[in-house]
Amino acid sequence: MAKPKVASDWLAGCAGCHMSLLDIDERIAQLVELVDLRATPITDLKEPDKDGVTVGILEGGINNTYNEEVAKKMRSRCKILVALGDCAVFGGVPAMRNFFTLEDSLNRAYIETPSTDASGKVPSSPELAVPTRVRAIHEVVPVDVFIPGCPPDADIIFFALSELAQGRIPKLEHKNLMWN
Incomplete structure (x- = not known):
């Protein structure tokens, strides 16, 4: 029987969840014995297979049209x-932006910060995604499995991915979400 395919991507966030995934250390070798690790930010493949994957993982919130x-695309392919x-x-830390207008947030990020030079301006190009x-x-x-944490502990990620690799939906109960 073929190993389940797993793909991941990150959206509006800090990439800390993928760093926590890497923190499973040598257990990553155990994981790749169970799954076919496909498109991820840490591999050369950048999009989930067109013919689909078993498990799709998304990190980060959604803050623009891209x-x-x-x-x-991930949902349609997993x-x-x-x-x-x-x-x-x-929504995490990026969702704090929702307390302000988009214009105020962009002005603060690109014009008002102490590190911005005198010519600072908000980027504008038809090639840029539209902020939301x-x-x-x-x-x-629709999401099937929720793994909270900022970032989730490597042990929790390993447990969840191991369960998914074996065809089981992980039961993330209180005891599973606690750090040792």
């Missing part, structure tokens, strides 16, 4: 979608 496209980390599950309100993944596409 993130929406990535989430919809059987089980995992929201990994607080940004994916709740920051949303959790489930606000845009």
Whole structure:
């Protein structure tokens, strides 16, 4: 029987969840014995297989039209979608932007910061994604598994991926979400 295919991507976040995935250390060798690790930010393949994957993992919230496209593509190409980390599950730190207008947020980021030079301006190009309100993944596409944490502990990620690799939906109960 073929190993289940796993793909991942990150959206609006810090990439800490993928760093926590790498923190499973030598257990990553155990994981690749169970799964075919496909497109990820840490591999050369950057999009989930056109013929689909078993498990799709998204980290980060959705804060622009490009993130929406990535989430919809991942959802359409995977059987089980995992929201990994607080940004994916709740909107996380990026969702703090929702308390302000987009214009105020962009002005603060590109014009008002102490490190911005005198010619600072908000980038504008038809090639840039259109910013949106920051949303959790489930606000845009259906999610099957939620793994909270900022970032989730490596042991929790390993447990969840091991369960998924063996065809089981992980039961992330209170004891599973606690650090040792």
